[in-house]
Amino acid sequence: MEHLPQDPRPWPVRRDTALQDTVLQTTLTHVTHRLNNARIAAYRHYPSGEAARIRAIARKREAIQDWSVLLDRAEEEITAHGGHVKRAATPEAVGAYVLEIARQHSVKRVIKSKSMVTEEVQLNAQLEAAGLDVRETDLGEYIIQLAHEKPSHILAPAAHKNRQQIQRLFVDTVADAGEEVSEDIQELTRFARNKLRQDFLSADMGITGGNFLVAETGTVVVITNEGNADMVTTMPRVLVSIIGIEKIVQDWDALEDIIQQPALSGVGQRLSSYTTIISGPRARESWEGPDEWHVVLLDNGRRKIHGGPYQDVLSCIRCGACLNVCPVFQQVGGHGYGSVYSGPIGTVLSPLLGGMDAFGELPSHLCTMCYACQEACPMDIPLPHEIISLRETAVSERREPAAVRTQYRLWGQAWSTATGYRRSVTAARLAQRLAIRRVGLAAGWLHTRTMPFVSSVTFLEDWAKKHRRGSS
Amino acid sequence: MQPVYLFVTCMVDSFRPEGGIAAVRVLERRGAAVDFPADQTCCGQFSFNAGYHHEAAMLARHFVQVFEGSDGPIVALSGSCAAMVIHEYPSLIADDVVSTGGTTLEAANWKNRAVLVGNRVVELSQWIMRFTEEPSEIPNPVISSALHQGCHMRHLLKANVEPEAVLRQCGINPVALEDADQCCGFGGTYSITEWKVSTALADSKWDSVKQSAQDHQIACLTSADLGCLLHLDGRQSRLGEMFPVMYLAELIDRADQGTLMEIRGRSVKGGSHGRDTSR
Numbered sequence: 070m071e072h073l074p075q076d077p078r079p080w081p082v083r084r085d086t087a088l089q090d091t092v093l094q095t096t097l098t099h100v101t102h103r104l105n106n107a108r109i110a111a112y113r114h115y116p117s118g119e120a121a122r123i124r125a126i127a128r129k130r131e132a133i134q135d136w137s138v139l140l141d142r143a144e145e146e147i148t149a150h151g152g153h154v155k156r157a158a159t160p161e162a163v164g165a166y167v168l169e170i171a172r173q174h175s176v177k178r179v180i181k182s183k184s185m186v187t188e189e190v191q192l193n194a195q196l197e198a199a200g201l202d203v204r205e206t207d208l209g210e211y212i213i214q215l216a217h218e219k220p221s222h223i224l225a226p227a228a229h230k231n232r233q234q235i236q237r238l239f240v241d242t243v244a245d246a247g248e249e250v251s252e253d254i255q256e257l258t259r260f261a262r263n264k265l266r267q268d269f270l271s272a273d274m275g276i277t278g279g280n281f282l283v284a285e286t287g288t289v290v291v292i293t294n295e296g297n298a299d300m301v302t303t304m305p306r307v308l309v310s311i312i313g314i315e316k317i318v319q320d321w322d323a324l325e326d327i328i329q330q331p332a333l334s335g336v337g338q339r340l341s342s343y344t345t346i347i348s349g350p351r352a353r354e355s356w357e358g359p360d361e362w363h364v365v366l367l368d369n370g371r372r373k374i375h376g377g378p379y380q381d382v383l384s385c386i387r388c389g390a391c392l393n394v395c396p397v398f399q400q401v402g403g404h405g406y407g408s409v410y411s412g413p414i415g416t417v418l419s420p421l422l423g424g425m426d427a428f429g430e431l432p433s434h435l436c437t438m439c440y441a442c443q444e445a446c447p448m449d450i451p452l453p454h455e456i457i458s459l460r461e462t463a464v465s466e467r468r469e470p471a472a473v474r475t476q477y478r479l480w481g482q483a484w485s486t487a488t489g490y491r492r493s494v495t496a497a498r499l500a501q502r503l504a505i506r507r508v509g510l511a512a513g514w515l516h517t518r519t520m521p522f523v524s525s526v527t528f529l530e531d532w533a534k535k536h537r538r539g540s541s
Numbered sequence: 542m543q544p545v546y547l548f549v550t551c552m553v554d555s556f557r558p559e560g561g562i563a564a565v566r567v568l569e570r571r572g573a574a575v576d577f578p579a580d581q582t583c584c585g586q587f588s589f590n591a592g593y594h595h596e597a598a599m600l601a602r603h604f605v606q607v608f609e610g611s612d613g614p615i616v617a618l619s620g621s622c623a624a625m626v627i628h629e630y631p632s633l634i635a636d637d638v639v640s641t642g643g644t645t646l647e648a649a650n651w652k653n654r655a656v657l658v659g660n661r662v663v664e665l666s667q668w669i670m671r672f673t674e675e676p677s678e679i680p681n682p683v684i685s686s687a688l689h690q691g692c693h694m695r696h697l698l699k700a701n702v703e704p705e706a707v708l709r710q711c712g713i714n715p716v717a718l719e720d721a722d723q724c725c726g727f728g729g730t731y732s733i734t735e736w737k738v739s740t741a742l743a744d745s746k747w748d749s750v751k752q753s754a755q756d757h758q759i760a761c762l763t764s765a766d767l768g769c770l771l772h773l774d775g776r777q778s779r780l781g782e783m784f785p786v787m788y789l790a791e792l793i794d795r796a797d798q799g800t801l802m803e804i805r806g807r808s809v810k811g812g813s814h815g816r817d818t819s820r
Contacts, residue, residue: 437738441724481593519778528553
C-alpha cells in the first residue's frame with residue numbers, strides 16, 4: 070500500500086473535470102468565502118487572540134523540536150491510565166493493529182469521528198476488506214463515505230456537494246424504501262442524525278483521530294463541531310485513537326493557546342463547538358466509556374520531515390485556512406490535488422509524505438505563488454517558500470523536461486548581462502515579426518489570451534536616445 | 542532635487558515603455574532627479590519561482606552590481622519585482638555563493654551587498670507617499686478606477702494603502718474590487734505553464750471588475766503591477782472586449798496632465814506596433 074492514497078487520474082484530467090463542474094464551482098466559492106470571512110471576523114473581534122496565536126506558534130514549534138521526549142512521556146502517561154500505545158510506521162501497521170484488536174473483541178461494527186490521518190492510511194478500506202462494517206459519523210465524512218469519495222476539503226470534506234446532490238445520495242444509499250428525504254438542509258441533517266443514531270447504538274468499536282496529544286497527562290483531545298466524537302468515545306466497548314506523531318503538545322498551558330487556533334482559523338469561533346477529552350478507558354467507578362483504549366501513534370513519513378528544511382509543516386493544525394484563501398484551490402477544489410491533503414498545505418505535505426514521483430506535480434502546477442496562504446496560516450508555516458523549495462528539488466532531480474531546463478539556463482545566462490538582455494529583446498521582437506510566437510515557454514499564453522508585443526522602441530532604447538551622452 | 546534610480550523592470554521595458562516614460566515624468570514633476578542605470582535587466586523572479594535558483598541568483602547578482610555604489614531610493618515599477626529584490630535576494634545570493642563553491646565569508650559579503658541595495662527599493666506609489674509632501678487638500682475625484690492590488694504588493698510589501706492614497710491625491714476615486722485579495726492568475730510563468738487555471742482566475746477577476754463597473758461607474762482598471770494587467774488585458778482582448786486598462790504610472794501621469802477624462806478603450810498592450818499574427 071502506498072504511504073498516501075493517490076487519485077489515479079492525471080492532473081490535466083482532474084483539473085479539467087473540476088473547471089467544468091458548475092456545482093463544484095458554486096459550492097466551493099460559497100464554502101471558502103464563508104469560512105475565510107468567519108476567520109477574519111473572529112480574530113478581529115478577539116484582540117488578545119493575536120498574542121495567543123504567537124504563543125501557540127512558539128509552543129508548537131518547541132513541541133515538534135522535542136517530540137521524542139514528549140512522545141515517550143505521553144506513552145508513559147497513557148499506559149499509567151490503563152491505555153495501550155502502539156507506534157505504527159506505515160498504513161499497513163495501523164490496519165493490522167486495529168484488525169487485531171477487532172478480532173480479540175469480536176468487533177463487527179465500527180463508528181468513527183472525522184480523522185484526516187485515517188484518510189491518509191485508508192483505514193476504512195483496510196477494515197472493510199477484512200469484513201468489518203465502518204460508519205463515518207461526521208456529517209461531511211458520512212456523505213463522502215456514502216458517495217465513495219475522498220474529502221475535498223480538510224475541514225469540510227463534502228464541500229463540493231450541494232444539497233440536491235446530497236438528497237439524491239441519501240435516497241440512493243441509506244433511505245428505506247419509500248422513505249421521503251427533503252432537500253432542506255435542516256431536514257437533511259435531521260435525516261442523517263436519525264440514521265447515524267442507529268449506528269452509534271449498534272457499534273462495538275469507536276475510532277477517533279486526535280487533534281492534540283497532551284504529553285504531561287497522556288490525554289488525547291478531539292475537537293468537532295457536531296459532538297459526534299463524544300458518542301464515538303463513550304458508546305462502543307473498544308476505543309482506538311489514531312494520531313499523527315506531530316500532534317504532540319507538551320502541556321495544558323500550551324494546549325490552551327494552541328487549541329484556539331483551529332477553531333479561530335478553521336471556522337471562525339473562539340473554540341470548536343465540542344471538545345472531547347480522552348484520558349483513559351472507563352475507570353472501575355465510572356459508568357460510561359470504553360473497556361479498552363488504544364492509542365496508535367503514526368509516523369508514515371513524518372520522522373523523515375523532522376530535522377529537515379520542511380520541519381515547520383509538522384506544526385500544521387489542519388485548520389484549512391490556507392485552502393480557503395488559495396486561488397487554485399478555489400478553482401479546482403480538493404479533488405484537483407489527487408491527494409487527501411489538498412490546498413497549499415497538501416501541495417507541500419503530499420510530496421513529502423507520498424513522494425515526488427506521485428505528487429511532484431502539485432508544487433509545479435497548483436500554486437500561482439500569490440502568498441495568500443502564508444498570510445492566512447495561523448501557525449506561520451512558510452508555505453510559498455516550501456513550495457518553491459520543492460520546485461527547486463524537482464529541477465535539481467531533473468524532473469523537468471530537458472528543453473525547459475535548457476530554456477531557463479539560456480535565459481539566466483543571457484539576462485545576467487546587459488548585452489545578452491538587449492540581444493534577447495531584439496530577438497523576441499524579430500520573432501514576433503516573423504510570427505514564430507507559438508514556440509517555447511510562451512505558447513501557453515496564446516491559448517486564451519492575446520500576446521503583448523515587444524515594443525518597437527523599448528524603454529531602454531528610448532532612454533538611450535534621449536540621454537545619448539549618458540548611455541553606455 | 543532628490544536623486545532617484547529607476548528600476549524599470551523587464552516587462553515595462555519590453556512591453557510597455559510608455560509606462561516607464563510616464564513614470565519618469567511623474568517622478569520628475571515631484572522633484573526627483575531620475576537616473577536610469579542602463580545595464581539593468583530583470584530581477585529574476587521568473588526563474589526563482591520556478592525553482593531555477595542558480596539562474597535567478599545570476600540575475601540577482603547582476604542587479605546588485607548595477608544598483609550598488611549609489612545612494613538614494615531605487616524606484617521599482619512593479620510591487621512584485623520590488624518584493625523579489627527586498628525579500629529574496631539576500632538569502633538567494635548567499636545560498637548560491639555557497640552552493641557554487643564560494644566561502645561563507647564571500648556569501649556573507651554578498652548578502653550584505655544585497656541587503657543594502659534591497660533597503661533602498663520602493664515601488665512607485667510607495668515612493669510618492671514616502672518622499673513627497675501630501676497635498677494640503679484632496680481634490681474632488683474626476684474619475685473612479687478599479688484598483689487591482691498585486692499579490693506580492695499586498696502580502697509581501699504590505700503596501701496596501703499607498704496606491705489608493707496616491708490615486709486619491711490625483712483626483713481618482715479608487716474602487717476596491719470584490720474579492721480584491723484574490724490572485725488574478727498571472728503568477729509569472731504560471732500564466733504560461735498552467736494556462737487553464739490561470740485563465741479561469743482571470744475570468745473571475747473580470748467578473749469582479751464588471752461588477753464594479755456596474756456599481757461604481759469606473760472609468761478603468763489600474764494596478765501597480767504590469768504583469769497582472771497584461772494577463773488580464775490579453776484575456777479580455779481575446780474575448781473581444783476592450784474595457785480601459787491603465788498602468789498606474791500612466792494613470793498618475795494623465796492626472797498630472799489633466800487628461801483623465803480622455804480614457805476610453807485604452808489598453809496596456811500598445812498594439813500600434815503590429816498585428817497579432819499568432820491568432
